[in-house]
Amino acid sequence: MYSIEAKDVNFYYGDFLALKNISMQIEKNSVTAFIGPSGCGKSTFLRLFNRMNDLIPNIKLEGKIMVKGEDVYSKNVFVDQLRKEVGMVFQKANPFPKTIFENVAYGLRVNGEKNKKKIEQVVEQSLKGAALWEEVKDKLNRSAFALSGGQQQRLCIARALAIEPSIILMDEPASALDPISTLKIEELIFELKKKYTIVIVTHNMQQAARVSDKTAFFYLGELIEYDNTDKIFTNPQKEATQNYVTGRFG
């Protein structure tokens, strides 16, 4: 069974066809990179997996999105349950105006977890999982805004880990970070791969090449090519892909 499977997906913003007939399978415990020029539909596609697009009015989806074999757009799906299974990290770090501890505990609290011991334990575990624990363990009660941008992004990753998803979606998680913070996030992705299925959108070709097992190249709402990462970067089948990964356009 695939972690995520898209079947003949067409997606509209009003009349605008943003995704054209996309099918794709994503394996468990793998890292998949979405690349492509700005506006080609990477975020739109990614946000279908946890139904984040639901917030936008006048959208229409054709085709099927399956997560762990279940059609997530069928009527009897609980969206909040789906989102606990499919965590998300956004382009810009978006911690809540709360303490570091409360940011990580948020997902547990809205889940109805009351046991203080258990919450503390999960918070520590998640911060360790996001490689942030050593830096913040003495200031858990400080505002999350007191952290650096890179730390804030890792806090958001920790926050996503705390709800114990099996899939993590990352939309340009390192695009606003300095090279060292970026490297840390990449190392982290490498670690996380052991336990999670990861889909990452990136504009950074080297990053895609470094962290991902498979890469999907999108162009104007279409999935042009989807294959093993080394193949995409060394021997792509389509000319458009070739041009894009070598930096000749985009």
Next chain:
Amino acid sequence: MFIKRKYFFEYLWEGLLKISGGLTSVAILLIVIFLFSEGIGIFNNSAVEEGYSIIVGKDNDVENLSGEKIKDIFDQKIVSWKTLGTTIENHDSIMLLRLDDIASYVSENKIASDFSNLPQIIEQIMKDNPSVIGFLPSEYINKDSDYRILDLGKIKPKDFFFGKQWFPTAQPSPLFGVLPIVLGTLLVSLIAILIALPFGLAVAIYSAELASEKVAKLIRPVIELLAGIPSVVYGFFGLIVIVPLIQKLFNLDVGETALAGSIILAIMALPTIITIAQDAIMSTPRSMKEASLALGANKWQTIKKVIIPYSISGITAGVVLGIGRAIGETMAVLMVTGNAAVIPTTLLEPVRTIPATIAAELGEAPKGGAHYEALFALGCILFIFTLVINLIVEYISSKNKNKA
């Protein structure tokens, strides 16, 4: 040439803007100065009605009679000198002497038709009756005669701000205790806000977060309409609908109560609260909402744990501004609160507010008199209330800006 003309118009515009800005500021400043100079004048008035004196027998050593005591004496609520801490041999019960009373002391034919012998008659009466207290026009009072003129001094700030009785036309000593009016204003406004807050917040949240675009588009003009209704119409509605309803519901003699005023004010404050709270709620960054939803929180949890905490200062500003509107509202409140200047103890009693008092009484208060100035002083108090409210809003929104 071309460049020069541009400069000229720029100067002209700048000059016009400066002048109009300056004029507006000066006008506002003048209004405030006028308000306060008239208002402060109240403390220059003597505690006894203009042109009258209060006199007692020469052996009567009563001192420090407050306005309220004088009123009680002449209303015959205080009838013995002992209660006032004075003993007068064999003559303890207080006798009153006003112009109309003179005939009961001396036979009418002794009084000259032009009252020219009144000073002598008064002197005689005072001599014969040591327990008399007189309240007479100063023109009939002899400075160096055999009785004592009581000096009540000026109206004291303490009696004004903390006096419990508002009887601006009482004789001989008008009472300007504003405490019941100030408390009435605060009570009506506060309860109005307590009523308006849950409804306002609910509508704001609903239309900002939950309603479909169509419904939200419908709500907005309705709220604007609500804001545009003149206040008499609200008052009329209150008088016809709310007042009888309260009367029936609580089985009261009169339905004109603080509660009726609060309900009307709540309805009037709603548009302010709703629009400002709605803006605050909608200013919650989308990234915050998305973060919450992406963690599996549902709509309600997101509203409670992210949106409201994030927009709370904006919501507070809306509420405080709502109070600001409520506290200065005149017409509607005047129509439904019953306007009794007593310190309110329950919501089901009539009360009177500052704006209602000014509106109702300014017409009948002689210009420049104590009553007139007392109303201006009330205006000053109201001005200070709204100023404080505006400062609070300013403070909250400046804090808001720092956060964003």
